[in-house]
Amino acid sequence: MKRKLWQSILLYATVIVACAVVLFPVYWMVVTSLQPPGSLRAYPPHFLPPDPQWQTYIRLFIETDILRWMANSAIVAVAATGISMVAAVLAGYSLSRYQTKSSENVGLFILMSKMLPATMLIIPLFGIMRSLGLMGSLWSLIFAHATAIVPFATWMLKGYFDSIPNELEQAAQVDGCTPWGALFRVILPVAAPGLAATSLYGFVLSWADYLFARTFLANNADSWTVNLGIATFKGEYQTDWNLVMAASLLAALPIMIAYLFLQRFLVGGMTAGAGK
Amino acid sequence: MADIQIQNLNKRYGTFQALHDMSLDVKDGEFIVFVGPSGCGKSTALKILAGLEAASTGSIIIGGEDVTELAPAKRDIAMVFQNYALYPHLTVRQNIGFGLMMRGTDKKQINQRVERAAQALEISDLLERRPKALSGGQRQRVALGRAIVREPRVFLMDEPLSNLDAALRVQMRAEITALQRRIGVTTIYVTHDQTEAMTMADRIVIMRKGVVQQIGSPDALFNHPANMFVAGFIGSPAMNFLSGKVQRDDRGLNIDAGGLRLPVAEAAAAYLGKTVICGIRPESLDLARGDAPALEITPTLVESLGTEAYVHFKLPGQQVATAVAGEHEHQPLGNGTLIARLYDVGTPLSGGTIRLGLKPQASVHLFDPATEQAIS
Numbered sequence: 001m002k003r004k005l006w007q008s009i010l011l012y013a014t015v016i017v018a019c020a021v022v023l024f025p026v027y028w029m030v031v032t033s034l035q036p037p038g039s040l041r042a043y044p045p046h047f048l049p050p051d052p053q054w055q056t057y058i059r060l061f062i063e064t065d066i067l068r069w070m071a072n073s074a075i076v077a078v079a080a081t082g083i084s085m086v087a088a089v090l091a092g093y094s095l096s097r098y099q100t101k102s103s104e105n106v107g108l109f110i111l112m113s114k115m116l117p118a119t120m121l122i123i124p125l126f127g128i129m130r131s132l133g134l135m136g137s138l139w140s141l142i143f144a145h146a147t148a149i150v151p152f153a154t155w156m157l158k159g160y161f162d163s164i165p166n167e168l169e170q171a172a173q174v175d176g177c178t179p180w181g182a183l184f185r186v187i188l189p190v191a192a193p194g195l196a197a198t199s200l201y202g203f204v205l206s207w208a209d210y211l212f213a214r215t216f217l218a219n220n221a222d223s224w225t226v227n228l229g230i231a232t233f234k235g236e237y238q239t240d241w242n243l244v245m246a247a248s249l250l251a252a253l254p255i256m257i258a259y260l261f262l263q264r265f266l267v268g269g270m271t272a273g274a275g276k
Numbered sequence: 277m278a279d280i281q282i283q284n285l286n287k288r289y290g291t292f293q294a295l296h297d298m299s300l301d302v303k304d305g306e307f308i309v310f311v312g313p314s315g316c317g318k319s320t321a322l323k324i325l326a327g328l329e330a331a332s333t334g335s336i337i338i339g340g341e342d343v344t345e346l347a348p349a350k351r352d353i354a355m356v357f358q359n360y361a362l363y364p365h366l367t368v369r370q371n372i373g374f375g376l377m378m379r380g381t382d383k384k385q386i387n388q389r390v391e392r393a394a395q396a397l398e399i400s401d402l403l404e405r406r407p408k409a410l411s412g413g414q415r416q417r418v419a420l421g422r423a424i425v426r427e428p429r430v431f432l433m434d435e436p437l438s439n440l441d442a443a444l445r446v447q448m449r450a451e452i453t454a455l456q457r458r459i460g461v462t463t464i465y466v467t468h469d470q471t472e473a474m475t476m477a478d479r480i481v482i483m484r485k486g487v488v489q490q491i492g493s494p495d496a497l498f499n500h501p502a503n504m505f506v507a508g509f510i511g512s513p514a515m516n517f518l519s520g521k522v523q524r525d526d527r528g529l530n531i532d533a534g535g536l537r538l539p540v541a542e543a544a545a546a547y548l549g550k551t552v553i554c555g556i557r558p559e560s561l562d563l564a565r566g567d568a569p570a571l572e573i574t575p576t577l578v579e580s581l582g583t584e585a586y587v588h589f590k591l592p593g594q595q596v597a598t599a600v601a602g603e604h605e606h607q608p609l610g611n612g613t614l615i616a617r618l619y620d621v622g623t624p625l626s627g628g629t630i631r632l633g634l635k636p637q638a639s640v641h642l643f644d645p646a647t648e649q650a651i652s
Contacts, residue, residue, distance in 0.1 A: 167361035170328050173348040174355045175422070176378030189365040 009125055026252075033057075033245035040241055056246045066247055068222075069229035073207055074254065076138055076225060080145035081202035087150050088198065092157030093183060097166070107158070114151035121147065122215055129216055136220030144212045149202040158200065160194025162189065196265030226251045277461055278339030278429040279304045280325070287320050287486075294320045296487045298334070305460040307453070309477035311467055312509070317486035318466045319434055321571040325464060326355050326432050335448075339429055349378070351430075358435040358649035360415045362422075369403040372421040379426075396455075399495035412446045420452070424459065431463040433457070436473065449475060470510050474498070482506050499639070504648040507555045507641055511585060515555045516614040519645070522547045531640070534591045536633070537569040538640045539589040541652055547642075552651060555641035556616035556634070558586070564633030571632045576613065587616040587630075 003011070004197045031039060060066050068215040079153050095107050134140040164187060172182035188195065210227040217223045224232075233240055280302040287295035295317045299403075300310050310318035323329040325336060335344045343351045354375070362371050372393055373386040381389075392399045397417040407415055416436060423431055427612035436452070437445045453476045456463050467473055474482045474494040482489045482497065490502040493509075501507035507515045520533035522544050529545060531538045535555050544552065564570035577588040590613055616632050634640070642651040 045612055165359060165361065167357045167359055169353065170323075170326075170348075170364065171357060171361035172363075172374075173328065173423075174326055174353060175375035176349040176427075178349065181378070186365075190363070192365070230561070 002151055023165075026249075029249055031246045033242050033249060035242060037238075037241055044124070051213075052180055053242065056242045057250075060243060060246050060250070061257075062245075065221075065224070066226065066250060069224050069226040070251065070254070072223060073225040073227070074139060076141045076145065077132060077203045077206040078143045080149060080206045081199050083142065084146045084149035084153050085199055086196070087146070087190070088153035088157050089131045091150070091154040093161050093187070095154065095158045096161035101276055107155070110151045110154050114155075117212055119150065122211065125212075126215060135216060136215075140210075140216040141206075141212055141223075141225070144216065145154050145202075145206040145209060150204055153198045157194055158192070160191045160198075164190055165249075185262075193265045196262040196266075200258055200262055203258060205254060207251075236270070277304050280430060280462060280464070281335075281337040282321075282325070283335045283337070285321065285324060286319070286332045287324060287329065289384065294486050295324070296485075298331040298486075298488055300488070302462055302464065304618070305462055306617070307456050307463045307465065307476060308481060309465045309467060309473040309479075310481045310483060311470055311473040312489075313468060314482035316483040316484070317394045318468075318483050320433055320486075321483075322355075322432050322464060322466050325430075326353055327351050341380070353358060353430045353432055354421050354426050355432040355434065356419045356436045358438055359438075360407075360419040360436075360461050362415055363420055364407050366419075367404050367406055368399065368418050371407065371418055372403075372425050375422065375426045389425050392419075393421045395420050398423070412440055413448065416440060420455070424461075427459075428461065431461050431465075433463065433465040435467055436465075438469070452476065456593060463587075471512060474510065480510075482509060500553070500650070500652075502650055504553065504555070504643045507643070507650070511557055512616060513558045513559045513615045515557050515641070516561075517643075518554050518556065518591065518614075519551050520554050521551050522549065524548060531642075532569055535569060536571045538634065540640060540642060544642055547644075548650065551645060553643040553645050553648075555643060556638070558615045560635050560638035560640075561591075561616035561632045562618060562632040562635045564619070568633050571634060572629055573632055574629050584617055584619050585621050587618055588609070588613050589616070589632075589634075590614065 010024070024193070031047065031049055033056055034049045034054070036053055037044065039046065039049075095103055119143075125147070129135050129140040130142070132140075134143070168183035168186050168190065169177075172186040173179065177185055208227070210226070210231065212275065213225045213228045214231070217225065217228060225246070230244060233244045233247065277476075280300075282300040285298040286293070297406070298317075298321060300308075312318050320329060324331045327346060328349075331344060332493070335342055338351060338353070351432060363374065368388055373390045376386045376389060390403070391400065394403055397420055399414060399417045399421060402414060402418070407418065407557055410418065416439075417637055419436065423433075428570075433452070437448050440448060441561065449472055452465075455643060460652055465472075465476060473482075477494055479493055480497050481491050484505050490497060492500075492508045496512045497506060501510065501515075504517065508517070518533040518536075520531035520538065522529065522540065524530070524545075527539070529540050529542060531540055531544075531552065531554055538554055538556075540554075561571075571591065571592065573587075573589040575587045575589050577586075579586040579588070599629075621628060643649065644651055
């Protein structure tokens, strides 16, 4: 159906406004990172910095431990996502396929744990990590993030598994697979978009965390994650906002790269053609 | 290839009994069709045969080997699913070769066998495509290819044609039958379509509510139905049922059903003076000639199909509700509509009254009204 001119105009106008709302803060981060702190409050504001201060980025690498913080964040995010995905795949698959009287209750219980605010979990987790001797270790953060990722990831994956016809793994079993073989050779490849979306969700959740990191890692500067590190730029009397913004932009890069790589998986439609 | 023995198979889901004591011997190379309305247990039986469902009790023996407890992979069977169940992430070549790969067949041999199967099914040019780029008919062929390439002992097919349009269904029906005859693999085919059952099967197993009603060749089921359910299910349009009293006059034992004098066999003598149910196939009725006893009817609907016409009519107080009412598309329409299938009618029929008589040689099936079993 051909779109009328006014419909096209309305559509593009909506898209442009939506993009502007989403992208302006990022743009303002770039502008702020390239201006000296003194001109941040200039009026009228500079939408294009008159004298871009690229050396802010060089300072970031020379004067701070940003690379180590980013590496720590990456280790935590990858490990927490990995552990969570193993648990969530198996939990989601069993909730989807092996339905018993109790599975519905188990499913709701898992989802309910996601409804608790993170601040409520901090105290018991703090006690657990201290008794395990994990305070200050990246493992404390990995496990804490996994507890936050697994419930929602399980539900996301259950939804994806529900959309895959049972006959696919039955066909695989008749073709010679064990139930495990059918899961790994057929169901998981078919659920790739779901796995990608869920992994990305877990990665972002872990990467963006500040609360858990602040609680478990504050006393060990070697284990700081990028968000914890950036928070230390805020001084008592003065804050280098250009440095904060430059570091924040760098911290956002891995997420953007992950989105770019996983974009094709995030667009569903893998099961098209499985059935009628 | 192998014979199959199904012995006293039962399947319960909690308190619901999906399959009651099913027993069946299938000969090597035979084409068996399980047919029945939705929920009759035919697909459950097939899944138990495949090993995808566990039997509650009973056993399954394939080629002399008890496979009741074996995993699907160990039964050496192939299955075609209603929705084809093609692996969407694999190409047609990989789909067809998947079973061989799982069994550790040499890569070169897999390719040869896949190509041979593809050639037999005329899908050689589709081998590098993925399932989403195929039409329904092509997907069906790929599903068949995946089954035949393994050269299994048994083929199991679960309503494989139900997602195809009418014309393609007729074509694929003939192709599957020809393919099975050519390769001679013992086949069990599930359908709810009695036409498929009649045209494809060596023997039909007709089921209702988990109970096998009758096992026999298509001709045997059509001509000698064991009960009202079988009589009503097999044949399209479905058999008409009328009630009538068994009586004896100077021309022998007969039944008066709504003015139609139906001669019946001596076997019905035990019911003399009692009411029985008479089953008359729509094609057994014809326009009455002369002054022979006939049904005076006013058609409620005439469906002309060119060479034949389906004349719908009612006989108030006469028609009998069938045992399968509402369970199958080939039922007489609700509230007791009967159908006559008339050939070479010539003149339009709707409007006035017409007289219907029984064709010479047409058989009348009698059923006990209490048990619904055939009176033989």
